[in-house]
Amino acid sequence: MIKKTTPQINKGVATPKSINTSFVRKRKKVLSVDTIVQGILAGNRLMLSKAITLIESTKPAHQTKAQAIINLCLPHSGNAFRLGITGSPGVGKSTFIETFGQFAIQENKQIAVLAVDPTSQISKGSILGDKTRMMHLSTHSKAFIRPSPAGNSLGGVARKTRETIILCEAAGFDLIIIETVGVGQSEIAVHSMVDFFLLLLLPGGGDELQGIKKGIVEMADLIAINKADGENATKAKQSKSAYRNALHLLPPQESQWIPKVTTCSGLANIGMEEIWKQLVLFKKLTKENNFFIKNRKSQAAYWLHETIQNQLKQLFYDNPTIKAALKITEEKILAEELSPFQGAEDLMKLFKS
Amino acid sequence: MIKKTTPQINKGVATPKSINTSFVRKRKKVLSVDTIVQGILAGNRLMLSKAITLIESTKPAHQTKAQAIINLCLPHSGNAFRLGITGSPGVGKSTFIETFGQFAIQENKQIAVLAVDPTSQISKGSILGDKTRMMHLSTHSKAFIRPSPAGNSLGGVARKTRETIILCEAAGFDLIIIETVGVGQSEIAVHSMVDFFLLLLLPGGGDELQGIKKGIVEMADLIAINKADGENATKAKQSKSAYRNALHLLPPQESQWIPKVTTCSGLANIGMEEIWKQLVLFKKLTKENNFFIKNRKSQAAYWLHETIQNQLKQLFYDNPTIKAALKITEEKILAEELSPFQGAEDLMKLFKS
Numbered sequence: 001m002i003k004k005t006t007p008q009i010n011k012g013v014a015t016p017k018s019i020n021t022s023f024v025r026k027r028k029k030v031l032s033v034d035t036i037v038q039g040i041l042a043g044n045r046l047m048l049s050k051a052i053t054l055i056e057s058t059k060p061a062h063q064t065k066a067q068a069i070i071n072l073c074l075p076h077s078g079n080a081f082r083l084g085i086t087g088s089p090g091v092g093k094s095t096f097i098e099t100f101g102q103f104a105i106q107e108n109k110q111i112a113v114l115a116v117d118p119t120s121q122i123s124k125g126s127i128l129g130d131k132t133r134m135m136h137l138s139t140h141s142k143a144f145i146r147p148s149p150a151g152n153s154l155g156g157v158a159r160k161t162r163e164t165i166i167l168c169e170a171a172g173f174d175l176i177i178i179e180t181v182g183v184g185q186s187e188i189a190v191h192s193m194v195d196f197f198l199l200l201l202l203p204g205g206g207d208e209l210q211g212i213k214k215g216i217v218e219m220a221d222l223i224a225i226n227k228a229d230g231e232n233a234t235k236a237k238q239s240k241s242a243y244r245n246a247l248h249l250l251p252p253q254e255s256q257w258i259p260k261v262t263t264c265s266g267l268a269n270i271g272m273e274e275i276w277k278q279l280v281l282f283k284k285l286t287k288e289n290n291f292f293i294k295n296r297k298s299q300a301a302y303w304l305h306e307t308i309q310n311q312l313k314q315l316f317y318d319n320p321t322i323k324a325a326l327k328i329t330e331e332k333i334l335a336e337e338l339s340p341f342q343g344a345e346d347l348m349k350l351f352k353s
Numbered sequence: 354m355i356k357k358t359t360p361q362i363n364k365g366v367a368t369p370k371s372i373n374t375s376f377v378r379k380r381k382k383v384l385s386v387d388t389i390v391q392g393i394l395a396g397n398r399l400m401l402s403k404a405i406t407l408i409e410s411t412k413p414a415h416q417t418k419a420q421a422i423i424n425l426c427l428p429h430s431g432n433a434f435r436l437g438i439t440g441s442p443g444v445g446k447s448t449f450i451e452t453f454g455q456f457a458i459q460e461n462k463q464i465a466v467l468a469v470d471p472t473s474q475i476s477k478g479s480i481l482g483d484k485t486r487m488m489h490l491s492t493h494s495k496a497f498i499r500p501s502p503a504g505n506s507l508g509g510v511a512r513k514t515r516e517t518i519i520l521c522e523a524a525g526f527d528l529i530i531i532e533t534v535g536v537g538q539s540e541i542a543v544h545s546m547v548d549f550f551l552l553l554l555l556p557g558g559g560d561e562l563q564g565i566k567k568g569i570v571e572m573a574d575l576i577a578i579n580k581a582d583g584e585n586a587t588k589a590k591q592s593k594s595a596y597r598n599a600l601h602l603l604p605p606q607e608s609q610w611i612p613k614v615t616t617c618s619g620l621a622n623i624g625m626e627e628i629w630k631q632l633v634l635f636k637k638l639t640k641e642n643n644f645f646i647k648n649r650k651s652q653a654a655y656w657l658h659e660t661i662q663n664q665l666k667q668l669f670y671d672n673p674t675i676k677a678a679l680k681i682t683e684e685k686i687l688a689e690e691l692s693p694f695q696g697a698e699d700l701m702k703l704f705k706s
Contacts, residue, residue, distance in 0.1 A: 249599045307697035312665045344660035
């Protein structure tokens with residue numbers, strides 16, 4: 001009898017008992033910050049996943065809890081090597097990560113694969129969304145794969161991923177791969193959260209043909225011409241030497257690292273060792289010349305000020321009075337009745353008052 | 354007798370009469386906004402110079418007057434071709450402008466040469482400061498040369514130059530050259546106020562060796578290898594073909610313009626015609642495909658939002674409470690006791706209250 005009535009109660013029949021029961025049952029499931037943090041530090045994936053879900057939640061209570069967890073994990077983070085991977089859709093990122101990830105596991109690494117893709121919710125072409133594209137990796141005990149958090153604003157998505165890195169590191173993962181598509185602004189965000197930036201390109205055709213945005217080539221620590229197998233091998237070699245020449249024209253990096261160009265194939269498992277070697281060399285160089293730690297610190301400062309400036313803009317542009325006045329100001333400026341500087345000053349006066 | 358006492362009065366002997374006289378004489382010199390604007394529209398250089406001095410003044414009363422003048426000149430501006438020129442110190446910018454300017458005058462243009470150099474006050478290496486480097490141009494009736502306004506902040510210097518363009522155009526100048534040094538952030542500011550961006554380079558050696566910052570090459574509509582005379586001619590040709598290859602790797606410009614590479618010599622008066630031809634072709638293309646006007650409009654929008662965002666930052670970072678809290682927050686973040694995102698949020702809460 002009781003069993004039969006319980007479902008009814010759950011369907012919303014509001015008796016004092018039903019409220020009480022569901023309340024008690026719900027409470028049992030809610031884990032404390034301490035429990036979650038202890039779980040993460042013990043390498044418990046379920047706890048890690050739960051914490052990431054809190055980070056990704058938009059509920060204020062979840063956010064408060066997430067921030068508490070992050071702050072407790074912070075002292076245990078920072079020990080992983082953070083690898084950013086970018087490239088156009090179709091360059092074979094998933095297959096590359098599947099193969100390279102397994103290579104890294106053989107090298108005794110525990111790897112976490114995250115993604116930054118602010119458009120995935122809109123275009124539905126979410127990267128890492130389809131775990132079946134990384135069949136071996138997604139089921140491997142030493143790998144943890146998490147698709148891009150949802151969100152339309154790059155700032156929000158990047159922030160969630162940046163926070164997830166902290167938790168993954170606290171959970172003991174020592175190679176964090178952050179994947180992004182090289183066609184928007186997201187590479188700049190990813191570049192600002194990784195130690196090493198790998199650009200995957202296709203054989204033949206310049207980066208512009210592959211939809212790679214201005215400046216991405218300059219951010220790369222390593223360019224790998226992927227799909228360098230079978231008939232493509234020759235074309236890949238040509239691309240390699242073309243990019244090698246182009247890189248010569250770029251100014252030297254602050255890291256003193258000289259960016260390399262290599263060929264590889266995720267599908268045919270070619271060139272993984274060479275890429276791994278480059279990561280090792282880069283880490284050695286930048287640890288020795290202190291760029292590694294210096295870069296981490298300037299990245300932290302970058303995110304502090306980037307977040308402040310984003311929130312300042314939000315405060316200004318979301319203000320209803322400003323919104324209305326901005327429209328009129330913009331029209332006047334385009335009609336050349338008002339200089340943009342005077343327009344800005346008028347709006348600032350309005351904002352301050 | 355009177356003649357002899359007047360100088361004494363001017364030296365500061367404070368009699369009621371002297372105070373009164375100097376007051377009256379000073380008042381006579383203060384010109385009304387209308388007088389200045391009428392003067393500018395009639396092409397009167399003295400009035401133009403006076404107005405620019407008001408723009409460059411930091412006194413609030415002068416600023417109010419300057420803004421009134423700018424707003425009245427705005428409807429008469431916009432008809433000039435705005436040419437940005439950048440290159441490292443030593444590339445020969447002054448000599449180039451001296452020669453190219455005279456070529457432009459022969460082509461029936463009235464030219465104004467302005468500069469953006471926020472560091473000139475600090476380094477004392479002010480560009481255009483030494484007018485003797487442009488001997489012919491500085492004395493020519495169809496040329497107007499104004500050194501970079503003083504100032505340590507790029508935003509301030511750029512704004513003053515951007516406003517000066519409006520006045521020069523209202524005064525009838527139809528080619529505005531804005532010079533800057535290609536070693537800082539100032540090219541981005543100049544690029545955002547010109548129609549065409551010319552990068553001067555030296556023969557031999559990549560741009561990195563010449564101190565050209567990342568991304569400048571990508572902003573160029575034309576690269577001119579200067580000093581391509583005498584023994585340098587061969588080296589210049591080599592540089593030309595190297596840059597031509599490098600430019601192929603860059604993504605296409607929104608203007609549909611394909612950036613060119615050429616050689617020239619300001620000193621030996623070589624290649625001016627070819628550069629002029631490129632400007633003409635660019636103008637024709639972008640007027641026809643509407644990029645010209647589209648770009649002008651997006652530049653106006655850029656300066657509106659750029660100014661707003663700069664002033665928002667100023668409002669935040671100059672706040673004494675924020676200043677103190679920021680220092681502590683930054684220390685905590687670097688010590689990994691606080692995530693940068695949480696730090697930003699704490700500071701924003703403080704700012705709002």
